[in-house]
Amino acid sequence: MKAAGCDVGSLTSKAVIMDDGRILGSVIMKSRARPWESADEVMNRALEKANCTMEELSFIVGTGYGRDKIPFVNEAVSEIACHGKGAKWLVPSVRTVIDIGGQDCKAIRLDEQGNMIKFITNDKCASGTGRFLEVMAKVLGVGLDELGRLSERSGNPVTLASACTVWAQADIIQHLNDMVSLEDISAGISNAMAARVSVLAKSVGVEGDVCMTGGVAKNSGVVKALEKYLGMRIKRVRREDPQIAGAIGAALFAMEKAKEGAA
Amino acid sequence: MILAGCDIGSLTAKAVIMKDDVVLAAEVIRASGYPERSAREVMERAAEKAGINLGAIDCCVGTGYGKKHVPFVFATESEIACHGRGAVWQVPSVRTVIDIGGQDAKAIRVDGDGNVVRYVYNDKCASGTGRFLEIISDALEVPLEEMGALSRQSTEMLTLSNQCVVFAETEIISLVNDGKEIPDIIRALHRAVAGRAASLAKGIGIEADVVMTGGVAKNSGMFHALENILGISLRSVENPQINGALGAALFAREIVTGNRNVSGNAKNGHPN
Numbered sequence: 001m002k003a004a005g006c007d008v009g010s011l012t013s014k015a016v017i018m019d020d021g022r023i024l025g026s027v028i029m030k031s032r033a034r035p036w037e038s039a040d041e042v043m044n045r046a047l048e049k050a051n052c053t054m055e056e057l058s059f060i061v062g063t064g065y066g067r068d069k070i071p072f073v074n075e076a077v078s079e080i081a082c083h084g085k086g087a088k089w090l091v092p093s094v095r096t097v098i099d100i101g102g103q104d105c106k107a108i109r110l111d112e113q114g115n116m117i118k119f120i121t122n123d124k125c126a127s128g129t130g131r132f133l134e135v136m137a138k139v140l141g142v143g144l145d146e147l148g149r150l151s152e153r154s155g156n157p158v159t160l161a162s163a164c165t166v167w168a169q170a171d172i173i174q175h176l177n178d179m180v181s182l183e184d185i186s187a188g189i190s191n192a193m194a195a196r197v198s199v200l201a202k203s204v205g206v207e208g209d210v211c212m213t214g215g216v217a218k219n220s221g222v223v224k225a226l227e228k229y230l231g232m233r234i235k236r237v238r239r240e241d242p243q244i245a246g247a248i249g250a251a252l253f254a255m256e257k258a259k260e261g262a263a
Numbered sequence: 264m265i266l267a268g269c270d271i272g273s274l275t276a277k278a279v280i281m282k283d284d285v286v287l288a289a290e291v292i293r294a295s296g297y298p299e300r301s302a303r304e305v306m307e308r309a310a311e312k313a314g315i316n317l318g319a320i321d322c323c324v325g326t327g328y329g330k331k332h333v334p335f336v337f338a339t340e341s342e343i344a345c346h347g348r349g350a351v352w353q354v355p356s357v358r359t360v361i362d363i364g365g366q367d368a369k370a371i372r373v374d375g376d377g378n379v380v381r382y383v384y385n386d387k388c389a390s391g392t393g394r395f396l397e398i399i400s401d402a403l404e405v406p407l408e409e410m411g412a413l414s415r416q417s418t419e420m421l422t423l424s425n426q427c428v429v430f431a432e433t434e435i436i437s438l439v440n441d442g443k444e445i446p447d448i449i450r451a452l453h454r455a456v457a458g459r460a461a462s463l464a465k466g467i468g469i470e471a472d473v474v475m476t477g478g479v480a481k482n483s484g485m486f487h488a489l490e491n492i493l494g495i496s497l498r499s500v501e502n503p504q505i506n507g508a509l510g511a512a513l514f515a516r517e518i519v520t521g522n523r524n525v526s527g528n529a530k531n532g533h534p535n
Contacts, residue, residue: 103430125388126429135429165429166389166398167366 003059003258005250008066011102013038014247015046025050035066058258061250086249088114091211100216102130107201118204126165128196136189151221154187194225211235213245267320268511271329274365276301277508278309288313289505298329322515345510351377353500358470363479365393370464381467389428391459393479414484417450457488474498476506
């Protein structure tokens with residue numbers, strides 16, 4: 001029995017096709033202007049990868065910021081629920097999920113069974129979200145994927161005076177003018193991100209094991225800085241790309257629904 | 264008795280020169296990255312306007328973000344205290360000052376003598392400061408000084424759903440792409456910035472009369488948006504941007520007349 005999850009985010013769209021407990025295919029792509037265009041394209045590409053057709057899918061769950069605008073889904077489920085579910089599948093021992101997306105940041109506490117106990121979201125302020133990193137990478141003139149590597153090579157991270165993306169940007173321009181190395185500035189950026197995210201995470205209470213999902217989980221600089229700020233190890237997601245956690249969760253919900261329907 | 268106040272802000276530097284109870288000259292210049300240079304330049308220009316030599320100044324008080332770098336001041340005072348003093352001197356009935364600067368916003372409750380009763384301050388978040396307007400001015404390629412007049416041509420009421428400057432900038436670009444009119448967007452921007460400043464001010468309780476100061480008060484669109492959101496009429500002052508420098512000059516006067524103890528803030532021994 002096949003089912004799919006489709007996660008249409010502000011910056012990237014993700015789709016996962018599953019057959020029982022196995023991932024047949026997954027795709028991450030940059031979101032298009034309209035959520036339904038993103039959904040169509042990402043699903044078609046995932047189906048192609050999984051080598052199956054839309055008709056073979058018993059159930060499709062949509063999630064993410066554009067979830068209500070996806071025409072082909074059978075049901076829309078909240079991002080929080082999907083991220084919790086996906087993270088539990090990726091790291092079975094997980095009790096706290098920290099998900100940093102392109103425009104938001106969430107911390108989710110799960111019980112032993114993977115049921116959600118508590119969560120908090122920041123989507124009001126760009127600080128502590130992927131957008132912060134994006135803006136800073138642009139100021140530094142480096143790729144988003146380079147920030148993590150650069151920051152790991154720093155010997156003397158700068159301290160950013162403010163958490164606000166706008167003020168931090170001005171701060172970084174000042175550091176560039178003062179000839180501070182890209183490594184030290186990048187590490188300052190990772191620390192600023194981690195400081196902000198750790199405050200959010202601590203407000204739901206951080207319990208081990210902790211894992212990170214979302215695109216920023218692939219930034220080693222931020223992950224290590226966050227471990228320092230939380231004073232805890234963060235379990236790395238190795239089974240799949242952490243960025244597709246939400247889509248995996250959606251696909252798992254879809255699989256449950258498909259089985260309910262078949263029973 | 265010649266007195267001066269020098270307010271070195273993040274974006275502009277301001278100087279006021281008074282003779283006893285009369286303002287002889289006020290000057291505003293764009294601040295450079297070097298506060299000391301900005302301070303000298305703005306004071307020289309103000310002195311020239313006032314027709315005096317810098318040496319004739321009996322006492323100068325510095326304020327603003329760069330106050331510690333002003334070389335020629337006798338003492339420094341906090342911006343909050345200066346804004347309170349300046350506002351009550353300009354409009355004696357004022358009890359609340361809402362000051363929106365280039366990088367911060369403040370709300371100050373004062374008594375009839377211009378002493379600060381309570382205040383609140385935001386310099387942590389760019390939303391609700393002049394920077395928000397500046398960033399959107401750049402994005403829309405509409406000069407800051409034209410925003411007020413443009414917003415008055417608005418015919419459609421739009422609302423920005425984002426408070427964060429970074430997210431709002433993206434939202435505004437999509438509004439432009441959706442064919443929304445610039446005056447309508449600018450009015451929505453004014454309401455967003457004013458809404459933020461209003462909630463700051465409400466945090467300390469607003470008591471009439473209320474005056475709006477700072478460079479942003481020169482924008483008539485912002486002035487009206489703040490009036491609408493607070494549901495009261497605001498008092499205005501002739502040059503809202505120099506209010507802090509004026510307050511500093513008034514403190515200089517108090518020092519010279521012996522009405523103020525400056526032991527904590529004095530820099531250069533005695534006023535000349």
